[in-house]
Amino acid sequence: MSLNSKIPSGPLEQKWSYYKSHQNLVNPANKRKLDVIVVGTGLAGASAAASLGELGFNVKVFCYQDSPRRAHSIAAQGGINAAKNYPNDGDSVYRLFYDTIKGGDYRAREANVYRLAEVSGNIIDQCVAQGVPFAREYGGLLDNRSFGGAQVSRTFYARGQTGQQLLLGAYSALSRQIEKGTVKMYNRTEMLDVVLVDGKARGIITRNLVTGAIERHFGHAVVLATGGYGNVFFLSTNAMGSNGSAAMQAYRRGAYFANPCFAQIHPTCIPVHGDYQSKLTLMSESLRNDGRIWVPKDKTVSEKLRKGLMKPTDVKEEDRDYYLERRYPAFGNLVPRDVASRAAKERCDAGYGVGATGLAVYLDFSTAIQRLGKHVIEERYGNLFQMYEKIVDENPYETPMMIYPAIHYTMGGIWVDYELMTTIPGLYAIGEANFSDHGANRLGASALMQGLADGYFILPYTIQNYLAGEIRTPRMSTDAAEFVKTEAEVKERIKKIINIKGKHSVDSFHKRLGHIMWEYVGMGRTRESLTKAIELIVALRAEYWKEVYVPGTNDEFNPELEKALRVADFLELGEMMARDALNREESCGGHFREEYQTEDGEALRNDDKFMYASAWEYKGDAAPEMHKEPLNYEFIEVKQRNYK
Amino acid sequence: MESKGLNLTLKIWRQENAKAKGKFVTYEVKNISPDCSFLEMLDQLNETLVEKFEMPVCFDHDCREGICGMCSLYINGRPHGNDSGVTTCQLHMRKFKDGDTIYIEPWRAKAFPVIRDLVVDRSAFDKIIQAGGYVSVNTGGVPDANAIAIRKENADLAMDAAQCIGCGACVAACKNASAMLFVSAKVSHLALLPQGKIEAKERVEAMVSRMDELGFGNCSNTGACEAECPKEIKITNIARLNREYICSKLG
Numbered sequence: 001m002s003l004n005s006k007i008p009s010g011p012l013e014q015k016w017s018y019y020k021s022h023q024n025l026v027n028p029a030n031k032r033k034l035d036v037i038v039v040g041t042g043l044a045g046a047s048a049a050a051s052l053g054e055l056g057f058n059v060k061v062f063c064y065q066d067s068p069r070r071a072h073s074i075a076a077q078g079g080i081n082a083a084k085n086y087p088n089d090g091d092s093v094y095r096l097f098y099d100t101i102k103g104g105d106y107r108a109r110e111a112n113v114y115r116l117a118e119v120s121g122n123i124i125d126q127c128v129a130q131g132v133p134f135a136r137e138y139g140g141l142l143d144n145r146s147f148g149g150a151q152v153s154r155t156f157y158a159r160g161q162t163g164q165q166l167l168l169g170a171y172s173a174l175s176r177q178i179e180k181g182t183v184k185m186y187n188r189t190e191m192l193d194v195v196l197v198d199g200k201a202r203g204i205i206t207r208n209l210v211t212g213a214i215e216r217h218f219g220h221a222v223v224l225a226t227g228g229y230g231n232v233f234f235l236s237t238n239a240m241g242s243n244g245s246a247a248m249q250a251y252r253r254g255a256y257f258a259n260p261c262f263a264q265i266h267p268t269c270i271p272v273h274g275d276y277q278s279k280l281t282l283m284s285e286s287l288r289n290d291g292r293i294w295v296p297k298d299k300t301v302s303e304k305l306r307k308g309l310m311k312p313t314d315v316k317e318e319d320r321d322y323y324l325e326r327r328y329p330a331f332g333n334l335v336p337r338d339v340a341s342r343a344a345k346e347r348c349d350a351g352y353g354v355g356a357t358g359l360a361v362y363l364d365f366s367t368a369i370q371r372l373g374k375h376v377i378e379e380r381y382g383n384l385f386q387m388y389e390k391i392v393d394e395n396p397y398e399t400p401m402m403i404y405p406a407i408h409y410t411m412g413g414i415w416v417d418y419e420l421m422t423t424i425p426g427l428y429a430i431g432e433a434n435f436s437d438h439g440a441n442r443l444g445a446s447a448l449m450q451g452l453a454d455g456y457f458i459l460p461y462t463i464q465n466y467l468a469g470e471i472r473t474p475r476m477s478t479d480a481a482e483f484v485k486t487e488a489e490v491k492e493r494i495k496k497i498i499n500i501k502g503k504h505s506v507d508s509f510h511k512r513l514g515h516i517m518w519e520y521v522g523m524g525r526t527r528e529s530l531t532k533a534i535e536l537i538v539a540l541r542a543e544y545w546k547e548v549y550v551p552g553t554n555d556e557f558n559p560e561l562e563k564a565l566r567v568a569d570f571l572e573l574g575e576m577m578a579r580d581a582l583n584r585e586e587s588c589g590g591h592f593r594e595e596y597q598t599e600d601g602e603a604l605r606n607d608d609k610f611m612y613a614s615a616w617e618y619k620g621d622a623a624p625e626m627h628k629e630p631l632n633y634e635f636i637e638v639k640q641r642n643y644k
Numbered sequence: 645m646e647s648k649g650l651n652l653t654l655k656i657w658r659q660e661n662a663k664a665k666g667k668f669v670t671y672e673v674k675n676i677s678p679d680c681s682f683l684e685m686l687d688q689l690n691e692t693l694v695e696k697f698e699m700p701v702c703f704d705h706d707c708r709e710g711i712c713g714m715c716s717l718y719i720n721g722r723p724h725g726n727d728s729g730v731t732t733c734q735l736h737m738r739k740f741k742d743g744d745t746i747y748i749e750p751w752r753a754k755a756f757p758v759i760r761d762l763v764v765d766r767s768a769f770d771k772i773i774q775a776g777g778y779v780s781v782n783t784g785g786v787p788d789a790n791a792i793a794i795r796k797e798n799a800d801l802a803m804d805a806a807q808c809i810g811c812g813a814c815v816a817a818c819k820n821a822s823a824m825l826f827v828s829a830k831v832s833h834l835a836l837l838p839q840g841k842i843e844a845k846e847r848v849e850a851m852v853s854r855m856d857e858l859g860f861g862n863c864s865n866t867g868a869c870e871a872e873c874p875k876e877i878k879i880t881n882i883a884r885l886n887r888e889y890i891c892s893k894l895g
Contacts, residue, residue, distance in 0.1 A: 051783040066704060067770050069810055070712040086790060122784070129786035131779045131839045133803040140793030158803060164711055165806060172778035179774040187767060210759055239706040276680050276688055279708045387710065390727075390734050393679075456783045505694040507687070551699050556661065557760040559702055560694065 003256070003615055003629045006417040007111040012635045013093075016115040019418070020461055024468035031056035034467050035475060037204055037219035039191045039246055041068030043163075043448060044431025045225030046170035047455030053177030055460060057467075060217055061174070061183055062206060064190040064241055064562070069171045072227060072239040073451060076163025077284035077384065078147065079155035080127075080448040082120035087144050091152040093117045098636060100446060103149040103336050104411070104439020105589035105605065106638050107259070107613070109631060111418060112436045119457040120449050124156055126456055130169040134158050148285055149336040149443040149643075157445075160284055160383045166448055170455070189215075190562065192490045193249050194222060194427060197482045201427035205483075205490045209562060212555040214494075216478035216487055220470045221426045221463055224250060225455070228410035228432040230263060232570045232577065233522075234514025236407035237269060237282040243566040244573045247414050247433055255422040256615035256627065258415035258435035260573065261581035264442055264590045265523055266408035267340035270391055271360040280406040281391060283363070284384055285444040288333045290368035290377065291401070293340070294320040295352040295361050305354045312354070312362055312400050323347055331643040338441045338590045338603070339643060341405035345523050346601060348404075355402045364400035405523065409447060411438040411590065412580070415615040415629070419462035420454060423615075426466060430454035435613065440589025494554050497564050502547035506563045509544050513537065513567070513574055521578050526594045530582040534575055541571040576616060576624065583626060586610045607638060649675030650737060653745040654689065656701055658761050666758065668747070678738035682725060683708060683715065685737055702761040710734040710874065713809030716816070717762055718749040723813035723872045731811060731874040751812050753821035755859045766812050768858040769826060775854035776847040777830040779839050798836045805832040807875045814869035814877075820861030825869035827855050828885035829877050835888055845892040852889055 008015040026034065034057050038049040041063040049061045063071060083096040096117035101108060124142070128134065134156050135143040144153040158165040177183040188209040195203040201222040206215050229244030230236040251257045268283045296302045297319050304310040323343055325332045335343075344361045347353060354360050369377055374397060378385070385396045392402070414422050414429035416436055421428050431451040438446065520533035544567070552558045587596045587603035588610070596604045612628040619625055651674050659666030673692075676685050683705050690700035706714040715732040719725035725735040740746065748762065756764040806829070814825035831848050834840025840847070863882060870879040 047783070054782045065706060065712070065714060066766055067713075067810065069770070070706055070714045072707060072712070075707045075709055075711050084789070121789075124789040125786050126781075126783060128789040128792070129779065129781045129839060131802075131834050131837050133799050133806050133833065133837065134789075135803075136794055136796045136799040138796050140795055140799075141790050158806075161711065161807060164809075165803075168806065172773065173781075173783070175770065175774040176778045176780060178770075179776075185770075187770070239712060240708060241706050273679055274677050276677060276684050278681075278684050278687055281709050386729065387734070390730055390736065391681075393736070393738060460783065505691055507691060507694075549694060549697065551694060551697060557702060557763065560700060 003415070003627055004417060005109065005629060006419055007109070008418065012110060012114050015111050016118055023461065023465040026464050026468050026471060028056055030471040032058065034058065034470060035060065035219045036463070037217060037222045038062070038225060039204065039223065040071065040225035040227060040433070041171070041174065042071035042073035042225060042227055042431060043167055043170055043451030044433070044455040046071070046167065046174045047452050048223055048225060048430060048459050049183055050170060050173035050177050051456055051460040053180070053182035056182065059177070059183040060186065060219065062186045062189045062191055064188065064209060066188055068174060068185060068187070069168060071167060072242050073448070074164045074167045075239065076448055077160045077282065078286040079145065079157035079162045079445040080123065080166060081147065081154050081443070081445045082124045082156060082449065083117055083154060084121050084124060086142060087153045089152045091154050095152065096120060096154065099150050100437065100443060101439065101636060102641060103443040104441050105603070105641055106439065106607070106611070106633065107588055107631065108437055108439030110633060110635055115458065116437050116450060116453050119453045122457055123449060123452045127166055127169050130172060132158065132165045132169045145286060146289060146334065147444040148288060148334050148340070155445045157286070160286070160381060163448060166452065170452070191246050191249065192565070193486050194253050195483050195486045196253055196424065197476065197480065200425045202476060203478065203483060205487050210557050212553070212558065214487055214491055216483045218476050218478050220467060220473060221428065223428040223430060223459065223463070224414065224433050225430045226433045228413065229570070229573050230407045230410050232513065232574045233407040233517045234510050235272065235277060235280050235518070237266060237280050240279060243569065245566050245569040248569040248572060250414055250422060250424065250427060250429070252618050253424060254618065255424045255427060256415040256617050257412070257576060258613050258615045259412035259580065260577045260616065261584060261591050262411035262440050262589060263407060263577070264337055264409040264411060265341040265405045267337055267344055267405050268363060268403045269406035270388065271355055271357065271402055271404040281387070282406070282408060283388060283401065283403060285337065287363060287381060287384060290380065291333065291363040291365050292322055292367055293324050293333055293361055293363055294322045295347045295354060297321045299351045302352045302354055306356060306358050321352070328643045335643045336441055336443060341523060342592060344405055360402040360404045362400035363403045365396060366400070369397065409442055411435065411440060411442055415613070419465060420459055421462070421466065428459060428463060430459050440591055494561070494565070497548070497568065498550050498554065498561065500545065500548050500550070502549045504547050504549060506548055506550065506560060506567050509540065509548060510567045510570065512540055513570060516540065517574055521574070521581055524592055524594050525581050527582065530578045533578040534582070537571060537575045537578065544568065544571055579624070580614055580616065583614060584610055605640070648742070649677055650740060650742045652676060652740065655745065655747045656762070657749045658701070659758050661760055662757055676737055678736070680737050681708070681733055682719070682735040682737065683733050702763050704763050705733055708733040711809060713811040716751050716764065716811060718751060718816055720747050723751070723816040724874050729874060729876050731809070751816035753815045753860070755821065755823070756812060756815065768860070769810050769812065771858060772823065772827060772851055772854050773830065776843070776850035779834065780843060792838055794837060802833050802836040805829045805836070805877060805881055808877055809875055811874060813872050813874060815860065817868040817872035818861065819866065819868070820864060822863045823855050823860040824863040824882050824885065825873060825877055825879065827851050828881035831888055832881040832884045835884060844888060848885065848888040848892050
C-alpha cells in the first residue's frame with residue numbers, strides 16, 4: 001500500500017480552510033444514525049468525544065481508569081501554547097508553525113503543523129468559555145509565559161496544573177454529553193482489539209476490568225486517543241497504566257506505525273534514587289524560565305558533592321559552569337528539551353555530575369529569588385517546589401534542585417494522514433497516539449495544544465468526510481462473524497498468558513525491558529547498541545512467554561493480568577523502536593545516533609537520505625516492512641537547527 | 645539513600661469482591677527504604693506475594709505524582725496517611741519508624757462500594773459532575789479569550805477550588821460520608837467566574853440533589869474534610885455552596 005497523506009493543495013495558509021469548505025458533511029438526521037467509538041479520555045479523547053456528542057453522533061467512550069478525569073493529560077504542568085500574540089511580542093500563526101517545525105528538527109509535515117498553529121487560538125477561547133481558570137494579570141486579562149524553543153511568550157497556564165485544568169474542562173464538556181445521553185461512558189474498560197469488517201474498522205473488543213467480561217462494541221468509526229508508549233522504558237514520567245497496547249493492536253491489524261524511535265527525553269526530572277522506584281517525576285520545563293542549570297567547573301568539586309563532603313551552596317559563583325548558557329547564549333536555559341537533555345548527559349558522562357549517583361545536575365533558583373523575591377517564585381512554582389520537597393526531602397528555596405533527563409513523551413505513533421485517519425479506513429488516531437505534528441522532538445506546552453486541537457477542532461470535521469460515506473451502513477450486529485472471531489482471538493491470548501504459570505512477575509520483565517531500552521535505545525544510540533538491543537529484546541520476549549507468572553483468572557479484578565497484556569505489547573514495541581532507530585542513520589531531535597554528530601557534539605541530520613517519516617507495516621512473525629512518507633518542505637527553508 | 649531500611653508490620657484489608665466478606669490480613673515487609681513512596685512499599689510487598697504465587701493486594705493508583713486522584717487508602721485512620729497536603733502516592737516512608745504497624749483500609753462510604761481489597765467505586769463523583777458541574781458551551785463559536793476580563797483575585801480563588809482531584813478523601817474522612825467539600829469545590833470554581841454565573845442556580849440545585857440521591861451523608865461542619873484534603877481545598881467553599889444553594893431557593 002502506498003502512503004497517501006491527503007494534504008490539500010494550495011498555499012499553506014489556505015489548506016485547512018479549503019479543506020473545510022470542500023469536505024463532505026453529515027446532516028443532523030444522519031448523525032443520529034452513526035456510532036463513533038472513542039478510546040481514551042485524555043485531552044484528545046475527551047474533547048473529541050464531547051464535540052462529536054454535541055454534533056449529534058452516538059458516541060461510546062472507554063477508559064481503563066475509574067473515571068475519565070484520571071487520564072494522564074492531567075499531569076501536564078507547564079502550559080499550553082497558542083499564537084494569540086497577547087503580549088505583543090511578535091508572535092503569529094506562522095511563527096508558532098515555524099518554531100514547531102524547527103523544534104521538531106524538520107521531521108514533521110508542514111500542512112499538519114500549520115493547521116495546528118492556526119487552531120491554537122481557538123483552543124484558548126474554548127477553554128476560557130468552559131471556565132478554565134488560567135492565570136491572569138491584575139488587569140484581568142490572561143497572562144503568558146515563555147517556554148523552551150521559542151523567543152516569544154505564548155504559553156497560557158494555570159499555575160503548575162495546566163494539564164489538570166484543561167482536562168477537567170474537557171471532562172466537564174464530556175460529562176455534559178453523558179448526562180444528555182449522546183455519549184455513553186465505559187469506565188474501567190480496556191480495549192483489547194480492533195474489529196475489521198471488509199477492511200474497515202467497525203468496532204472493538206474490550207475487557208471490563210472489574211468483572212473480566214470480554215465485550216464487543218460496534219462503531220461506524222473508531223478513534224484511538226490512547227496516548228504514548230513511553231512506559232516501554234518502565235521508568236518514565238508516564239502514569240503507571242499508560243500503555244501502547246491499543247496502538248499495537250491497530251498495528252497488528254494493519255495500521256502503520258510511524259517513527260517509533262522518536263521518544264522525548266525530558267531534561268528536568270527528579271533523578272532515579274533506588275531500584276524499587278516505580279516512576280520518575282517531572283519538574284515542569286517552566287522552571288527553566290527562572291532556574292539556572294549548572295554543574296561545577298572542576299570534577300574534584302563534583303566528586304566532593306557526590307560524597308556529601310560539600311554542599312552545592314558552598315560552590316562559589318565563579319566555580320559553577322552554567323553549561324547551557326555557555327554553549328547556547330541565544331536560548332540559554334530555554335533550549336529545546338532534546339538539546340538540554342543531551343547537554344546534561346554530556347556533563348555527567350564527562351564526570352561532572354552531582355547527586356549520590358553522579359547522574360544529576362543542579363537547577364538553581366538563587367539568582368531568581370534574589371532578583372524577584374521569594375514570594376514571586378512561590379507564586380509561579382509553589383506547588384512544584386512543594387512536590388519536589390515531598391519527594392526529595394530538600395527545600396529548593398534554600399538549596400538547588402537536582403534534576404536528570406527521563407523519558408517523557410513519544411513523538412512517534414500510529415501513522416495518520418491529514419484527516420488523522422490511519423491506514424485502516426475508519427480508524428483514526430489523535431493526540432499523542434498519532435505521530436503527526438511534533439517531528440523528531442516536541443516543544444514544551446505543545447502536547448496539550450495538539451491533543452485539544454485534534455479533539456475539538458480537527459477530528460470532528462475530518463471524520464465527517466468519512467462518515468458521510470457511511471450513512472447507508474446500518475448498525476451492525478456484534479454477532480457478526482468478524483466480531484466473534486476477534487473476540488475468540490482475544491480470549492485465546494488471555495488464556496495463553498494466564499496458563500504460562502512461570503516463575504517471574506510481570507514487573508520483573510518490564511524492569512528488564514526498561515534497562516535494555518535505557519541502556520541501548522536511550523539518549524545516545526549506536527549501530528552496535530541498537531543491534532544488541534534487538535537481540536536482547538527478542539530473547540527477553542521469548543523468555544516472557546515461557547516464564548511469566550500471572551496470578552488469578554480472567555474473571556475477576558486482576559491488575560496483574562492487565563499489566564501482563566500491556567508488557568507483552570511493550571516487548572514488541574521496544575524492538576520496533578530499536579529497528580527504527582537502527583534504520584535512521586542520522587541524528588535528529590530526540591533521536592541521537594552517536595555516529596552522526598557535528599564536531600561540537602550537536603545532532604547531525606542527513607536530509608538527503610532521511611527526510612521522511614518511516615511507517616512500519618506488521619508482517620506477522622517476519623520482520624516488519626518499512627514504508628517512507630517523504631517530507632516535502634515547500635514553504636520553509638530547511639536549516640541546521642541553531643540555538644546558539 | 646544511605647538511610648537504614650524499615651521493617652514494618654502491615655494490617656491490610658483484603659476483600660475478594662464487592663459481595664465477599666473482608667478481613668484484615670497481616671504482612672511483614674523488610675528493609676524498606678525511607679526514600680520510597682508508600683505505594684512503592686506496597687509494590688515491594690506485592691512482588692513478594694507474586695513470587696509466592698499469591699494474589700497481590702489490589703489498590704488504585706496511576707500518575708503517582710499526586711494529580712490524577714486515583715490513589716486512595718485509609719492509612720492508620722487517615723485518608724492518604726499521616727502527612728498533610730499529599731496523596732498516598734506522595735506519602736514517603738520517611739514518615740514512618742522502624743517497627744511500626746500500619747493499618748491500611750479502603751475508603752469507607754456507602755456511596756463508594758468496595759470493588760476488591762483497597763479499590764473502591766467512586767463513579768458517584770462522576771455522576772455529580774454530570775448533573776451540572778460545567779458551563780454549557782459547545783465546541784466553537786465562543787468569544788475571544790480576552791473578551792471577558794476577570795479579577796485576578798477571583799481567578800485565583802476559582803483556581804484554588806478547581807484544584808480538587810476528585811480522590812474522595814473528604815468523603816472518607818467525614819463521619820457522615822458527606823461529599824460537600826467535593827461538590828462545593830466545583831460549585832465555587834464556577835460561581836466565582838462570570839462564565840459560570842449564568843447557570844449558577846440550576847447547577848447548584850442539580851448537583852446537590854444528585855449528591856443526596858447517591859447516598860452521601862449530610863455535612864455537620866466537623867472540618868475533617870478540609871484537614872485531610874490532599875489539595876487543601878478550604879471549607880469556606882462549603883459556606884459558598886450553602887449560600888449559592890439558599891440563593892437559588894430564594895429565587
